[in-house]
Amino acid sequence: MSQTATDRELVQRIASQDRAAFQALYARHQIRAFRFILRLIRNEAVAEELVNDVFLDVWRQAGRFEGGSAVTTWIFAIARNKSISLLRKRSELQMPEGAAEALEDDTDTPEVSTQKTDKSAQMRRCIETLTIEHREVIDLVYYHEKSVKEVAEIVGIPLATVKTRMFHARKKLGEALKRAGVDRGWP
DSSP states (O other): OOTTOOHHHHHHHHHTTOHHHHHHHHHHHHHHHHHHHHHHHOOHHHHHHHHHHHHHHHHHHGGGOOOSSOHHHHHHHHHHHHHHHHHHHHHHSOOOTTHHHHSOOOTTSHHHHHHHHOHHHHHHHHHHTSOHHHHHHHIIIIISOOOHHHHHHHHTSOHHHHHHHHHHHHHHHHHHHHHTTOOSOOO
């Protein structure tokens, strides 16, 4: 397997059932896909399962990839659709009565106390306060370095809507950071 194979070349080879090409593409992108999914659904075990589902779809649909966008854009679109589908199913399920009282409150653990003093942890907590629409554009642009155009393709919304969401997400994130006492400068 050539280390210089492009993502598009790998997808073409995957379409021909090339397992080595699939392993290379998986190794190249599974961590970023996992992080993206995790930020949307907030459950590591489920995120791991969804990553596997995403790449199973890549394997099955490689022959249908038209190359109109970057391979990573295609992978992130699959990841987003699976995550949103799962979140919709979750919202349809309701927690049994009394289950909320049985949940443990771990806010006073030493680990949580340490995280409270960590600026990056505070930033993550502030990002978590955003709506899923705002979280996903922040995540794609800042953590996955996607362009606004690529975000529009992944999310399936107009370019102007992405720009509007970015504007509001930055504003709300700034307000949340200010409330948390986090200055915008980083050491």
